[in-house]
Amino acid sequence: MIAESTVTLSGEIITPDDDAYEAARRVFNGRIDRRPALIVQCATADDAAQALRFARDRGLPLSVRGGGHDVAGRSVNDGGMVLDLSLMKRLEVDPQARTVRAGAGLLWREFDQGTHRHRLAATGAPFSSVGLAGFTLGGGLGWLMRRYGLGCDNLLGVRIVTAEGNTLRADAREHPDLFWAVRGGGGNFGLVTELEFRLHPLRRVLGGAVLYSPGDAPQVLAWLRDHALALPEELTIMASFVTVPPFPLLPKAIYGASALALIACYAGSARAGRRALKPLRDLARPLADLIVSLPYPRFQQAFDFYVPAGSLNYWRSGYLWNLTDETIALLTEFARTMPRPLAHMDLHFMGGAVARVDREATAFSYRDAFAALSLVTTWTDPAQTDANLAWAEDLWRALRPHTRGVYVNFLGDEGPARVREAYHPDTYARLAQVKRRYDPDNVFRHNQNIPPAGD
Numbered sequence: 001m002i003a004e005s006t007v008t009l010s011g012e013i014i015t016p017d018d019d020a021y022e023a024a025r026r027v028f029n030g031r032i033d034r035r036p037a038l039i040v041q042c043a044t045a046d047d048a049a050q051a052l053r054f055a056r057d058r059g060l061p062l063s064v065r066g067g068g069h070d071v072a073g074r075s076v077n078d079g080g081m082v083l084d085l086s087l088m089k090r091l092e093v094d095p096q097a098r099t100v101r102a103g104a105g106l107l108w109r110e111f112d113q114g115t116h117r118h119r120l121a122a123t124g125a126p127f128s129s130v131g132l133a134g135f136t137l138g139g140g141l142g143w144l145m146r147r148y149g150l151g152c153d154n155l156l157g158v159r160i161v162t163a164e165g166n167t168l169r170a171d172a173r174e175h176p177d178l179f180w181a182v183r184g185g186g187g188n189f190g191l192v193t194e195l196e197f198r199l200h201p202l203r204r205v206l207g208g209a210v211l212y213s214p215g216d217a218p219q220v221l222a223w224l225r226d227h228a229l230a231l232p233e234e235l236t237i238m239a240s241f242v243t244v245p246p247f248p249l250l251p252k253a254i255y256g257a258s259a260l261a262l263i264a265c266y267a268g269s270a271r272a273g274r275r276a277l278k279p280l281r282d283l284a285r286p287l288a289d290l291i292v293s294l295p296y297p298r299f300q301q302a303f304d305f306y307v308p309a310g311s312l313n314y315w316r317s318g319y320l321w322n323l324t325d326e327t328i329a330l331l332t333e334f335a336r337t338m339p340r341p342l343a344h345m346d347l348h349f350m351g352g353a354v355a356r357v358d359r360e361a362t363a364f365s366y367r368d369a370f371a372a373l374s375l376v377t378t379w380t381d382p383a384q385t386d387a388n389l390a391w392a393e394d395l396w397r398a399l400r401p402h403t404r405g406v407y408v409n410f411l412g413d414e415g416p417a418r419v420r421e422a423y424h425p426d427t428y429a430r431l432a433q434v435k436r437r438y439d440p441d442n443v444f445r446h447n448q449n450i451p452p453a454g455d
């Protein structure tokens, strides 16, 4: 156990004997039920460095926790130490320079509210409870990405504690290899305590959803096949098969019905946005059309009801490179049997600023994909587990041949071959070299792991 004499922390140490333990070991995905020996809630970078050295010297399994939102639940382990950064919530905006230094424990909800006070924003997660750090280090697909790039494209630098326990700044000038690797390579290279982002002027967006009947899905998706990547870059869209929620602004008659939702976020003037969105609103007769101008943080939280904390989750995912008639037919067919009310099938359309960044500039692969597809089952009653897993697996078996590559942050516990699939072979080889340089003993391995080259 950590003795006060070996480590002096300003944060908290929680053990299985503490009342706080049960809540502290839980993560977003309620299917994850791991029991670490120690949870160290770090308040400072120095806390993190000390606790890391302690775990490494004793060979304790080590997990790093930001927002705890990872569907694979790698931020918690059995019998080891969790380095929980959730107390590290400093947010320092420099409105003149349009930059922000953000603590690794922030959630996107907190970050967005803090930068919004200055009428500034960066690409963050579409759900407000996702953690800043895990999202950004894996890449970061969010509502502003076609305009401002991925989450990691807005990163100017990080403070990072390496496996040796040294604290470094990694940016374009200092440790550029490490800076390259943390933009897409996940938590493999060290413990990030602070992230510095470039911000963009943004106060309101034109956003919301147009809901179409599943019967119209083939023609709506066929239109998106031909036009999604050519839409104005201010417009980021997602097509999601959903169950219509009992949301007061929607007609009661469609509560609980299946729908294809075109969820849109236009980050620009409302007038130009209305023009850009017009074709998406006229693809068939909508069940409902809820596109409004609203402050960006409100839009960013608008879909949180689909992700209740502690719900049970199982995902499958891959990149689509086109939207063939066969893929459209499979999605439409499986929408009929999709578990209700929380499961959804999402197509995050790429293009725009995401695709303009050079493929070698960061470790995020597959910028040129058409869409990231995620098949998300979410339920609350454990008796529904088998049905949810069976539906997701049946659909994945049928869809997998239509995909190539996967976004690392959408991976479940799927093994090393799938982690490799998240990267171009040359990117993976380069990541393994950086890993060998900064973490040759693979101290940071409770993640979507990239072992050091030569292992």
Ligand SMILES: Cc1cc2nc3c(=O)[nH]c(=O)nc-3n(C[C@H](O)[C@H](O)[C@H](O)COP(=O)(O)OP(=O)(O)OC[C@H]3O[C@@H](n4cnc5c(N)ncnc54)[C@H](O)[C@@H]3O)c2cc1C
Binding pocket: 027, 028, 063, 064, 065, 066, 067, 068, 069, 070, 071, 073, 074, 075, 076, 085, 104, 125, 126, 127, 129, 130, 131, 132, 133, 134, 135, 136, 137, 138, 139, 140, 141, 142, 186, 187, 188, 190, 191, 192, 193, 307, 409, 410, 446, 447, 448
């Ligand atoms: C419902 C839901 C919706 C999502 N939607 C999106 C989406 O639209 N777009 C998208 O891009 N992603 C999305 N994600 C995925 C999300 O980006 C990842 O799960 C991400 O890892 C969450 O970050 P976190 O800090 O909350 O994770 P955690 O569970 O805390 O951490 C996940 C992993 O990230 C690493 N990590 C976290 N913090 C640090 C740190 N400070 N230093 C080093 N390593 C660290 C660790 O390896 C850790 O195991 C979604 C996830 C869920 C569950």
